[in-house]
Amino acid sequence: MSRVRGTRGSTLPGRVALKICPRFLRLAVRQVRRGVVMVTGTNGKTTTNNMVAGVLESAGYRVIANREGANLVWGVAAAFVAGAGAFGRIKADFATLEVDEASLPVVASHLAPDLLVVTNFFRDQLDRYGELDRTVELVQRAIGKLPLTRLVLNADDPLVAQLGKGENKTLFFGLAQTVRLTATVQTREARFCPACGRELSYAFYHYSQLGDYRCLTCGFARPGAAVEGQAVRGGDRLEFTVRWPAGQTSVSLDLPGYYNVYNALAAFSVGVALGLPEKAMVEGLARFAPAIGRMERFSHRGRPVYLNLVKNPTGFNESLAAMLTGSGTKDVFMAINDNDADGRDISWLWDVDFEALARDPAPYLSFTCAGIRAQDMALRLKYAGVPVELIRVIPGLVEGIEGALAGRGALVYLFSTYTALWRSQAILKEVLARGEEPATGLAERRRALR
Amino acid sequence: MQRLKWRHLPVEVAEVALGQDADFEEFDVLFLGGGSDREQDIMAADLKSRRDGLGRAIEAGVVVLAICGGYQMLGHFYRTAGGREIPGLSLLDLHTVAGPRRMIGNVALELELPGGVAWAVGFENHSGRTFLGRGVRPLGRVVAGNGNNGSDGWEGARYRNVFCSYLHGPLLPKNPLLADHLLQLALARRGEGQTLSPLDDGLENLANRVMYERVTRAGTRKGPSGRR
Known part of the structure; x- marks a missing residue:
């Protein structure tokens, strides 16, 4: 419920539509002329889905999408409500929808996607006790009921790649071996073969369990990637080469974060699967601007400020890795809710x-x-060995963000867990709008924001 | 480890891999964690072959910290919902029975430590209910949350220098008095009876106090009610 509330009521129209007409989604989707794309997985759903929408729009199509990440069944319905014109007529060529892993069976029972993208399966903050195995099973069972759906799967994630062993037509994407300039050290917990349970052997890792794996016992191995990213360069912006059966091209993204290469490859693969021209993918990705809190970039007194959602260890590690590539002094803000x-x-x-x-x-x-x-965040930093004199505990989001922006760093990074994200964004925008003006009326504004 | 480094005491962490030879008596502190069912099965099978060595280490006064699954494993058995008894290592006089609902949430405890009463906080997530036999005593008294079984008001177990708990969060950084007590016992066993020099535990105590007050204010109510 709070997950829904966290998206600021953007699912309400969807709830109403489904209440009035339980078959709403089934009827609405008939008016989508060309096809339905769904994106699921642990990390990167929102970014990938918005990239897919951008690619489709670049190809000249009208697109319905749940861009803000409301990814339960109501959020999906709300996207259709928002896409409907007068008289409820939906004029769209494609619908591209991010769907929560656990909601996929329900949503897919309403409307069968033509393409289903699975980004990755990472251990979640809620998942210390084997929930991940159940999530994978849910997605697997949903796919079992979608024999006509074409799958777009991450070849580098053994948990995702195993989904391609069934009858569905499948397109794999992945990353060739590249040297990462900056990366965090991640606990390499044993990665086990999803087919037989033995430990996997890796030729190389990108991060977490993503890499070139092979099971020496049963032979399960990384499938060949039809769409492959190569030669990743850059920090604040990303450049890389994409090779696919029909060609090779260079892609640039105006955002940091190595993990965004995977999101872009997934969107590129959707374009390949739909037979879109190369130009649509390259331009759609080049123009891409991230959604709220996905390395969202702001500017404060001429310096960049990044706002990024963090929700699990892999995501936080990759966000830190992105921060490490930024050159210059840094002020960092971390908002942790529970x-x-x-x-x-x-x-x-x-x-x-x-x-x-x-x-x-x-x-x-x-x-x-x-x-x-x-306080727990501060304690974690202390035990990580961060100098204590750099650590400040300021529980209030307004005071905390103001404090971080008052620093003299060349870059500012804001990390936030889910329920603090929208408020952090609102506060940040408010502080930026205030700009250089004198701090009169500050107390009043603070009260208004609180 | 950090608390020793900050005191300039040399420390080394050794991971004992599955099947790897190890003489537990040579260590000062042993840690047994928990995990998913699948991971725990792998660990239990490995520990079976090490039972006697671990038992000797415990009797010799090695400091052991066992959390959640590691705690349950030290007992006599774990009885599943279907009534099947999975044997444990039987190194501590306790047993665990699968319960109908998972006990998940923040916990506050009162601990008796040599220096007096300490207030500990952490997070529990377990469906097993653990019951202590005569041979062990509890780690602490539950002030808020469930603890061992949600009914007798106790949390964790103690035997010689073994400390067991369902609390993670993790347990030691937010409860520096307990952490230092473990270290002091380990030093004493080595015959180094020195008193640990005090550290600035400002952040530790702040995190502890904030959570203790929040959890006890919410009382023992379950679920998100009473939360901000």
């Missing part, structure tokens, strides 16, 4: 490699810890 949608158990913070920050503390001017669990 509401249901964030995960009530915050011990996952101890699986994040904050030690990477202590290995080279020179660029960091301050770490502001905020949110309901501000």
Whole structure:
């Protein structure tokens, strides 16, 4: 419920539509002329889905999408309500929808997608006790009921790639071996073969369990990637080469984060699967602007400020890796809540490699810890070896963000768990809008925001 | 480990891999964690072959910290919902019975430590209910949350220098008095009876106090009610 509330009521029209007409989605989708794409997985759903929408729009199509990440059945319905014109007529060529892993069986029973993208399966903050196995099983069973759906799967993730062993037509995407300039050190817990349970052997890792794996016992191995990313370069912007059966091209993305190469490859693969021209993919991706809190970029007094959602160790590690590539001094803000949608158990913070920050503390001017669990975040940084004098505990989001922006860093990074994200964005926008004006009326505005 | 480093005491962490030879008596502190059912099965099978060595280490006073699954494994058995008894290592006089609902949430405890009463906080997530026999005593008294079984008001277990708990979160950083107590016992066993020098535990105590107050204010109510 709070997960829905976290998206600021954007699912309400969908709830109403489904209440009035339970067959709403089934009827609505008939008016989508060309096809339905769905995106599911642990991390990267929103970004990938929005990239797919961008690629389709670049090809000249009208697209319905749940762009803000409301990914339960009501959010999907709300996207159709928002896409409907007068008299409820939906004029769209494609619908592209991100769907929560656990909701996929329900949503797919309403409307069968033509293409289903699965990004990755990572351990979640809610998943210390084997929930991941159940999630994979849910998605697997949903696919079992979608024999005509073409799958677009991440070849580098053994948990995802195993979904391609069935009858469905499948297109795999992946990353060739590249040297990462900056990466966090991640606990390489044993990765087990999803087919036989033995430990997998890796030729190389990208991050978490993503890489070139092979099971020496049963032979399960990374499938060949039809769409493959190569030669990833850049920090603040990303450049890489994509090779696919019909060609090879260079792609640039105006956003940081190595993991975004995977999201872009998934969107590129959708274009390939739909037979779109290369130009649509390249231009759609080049123009892509991230959704709220996905390395969303703002500008404060001429310096970049990034707002990024963090929800599990892999995601946080990759966000830190993206921060490490930014050159210049940095002020950092971390808002950690423990509401249901964030995960009530915050011990996952101890699986994040904050030690990477202590290995080279020179660029960091301050770490502001905020949110309901501000103190725990601060403690985690202390035990990671971050100099205590850089750590500040400021639970209030307004005061915390103001504090981080008051720093003199060349870059500012804001990390936030789910339920603090929208408020953090609102506060950030408010502070930026205030700009250089004198701080009169500040107290009033603070009260209004609170 | 950090708390030793900050005191300039040399420390080394050794991971004992599956099947790897190890003489537990040579260590100062042993840690047994938990995991998913699948991971725990793998660990239990490995520990079976090490039972006697681990037992000797415990009797010799090695400090052991066992959390959640590691805790359950040290007992006599785990009885599943179907009534099947999975034997444990029987190194501690306790047993665990699968319960009808998972006990998930924040916990606050009162611990008796040599220096007095300490307030501990952490997070529990277990469906097993653990009951202590005569040979062990509890780690602490539950102030909020469920603890061992949700009914007798106790949490964790203690035997010689073994400390068992369902609390993670993790347990030691937020409860520095308990962490230092473990370290002090380990030093004493080595015959180094020195008192640990005090550290600035400002952040530790702040995190502990904030959670203790929040959890006890919410009382023992379950679920998200009473939360901000």
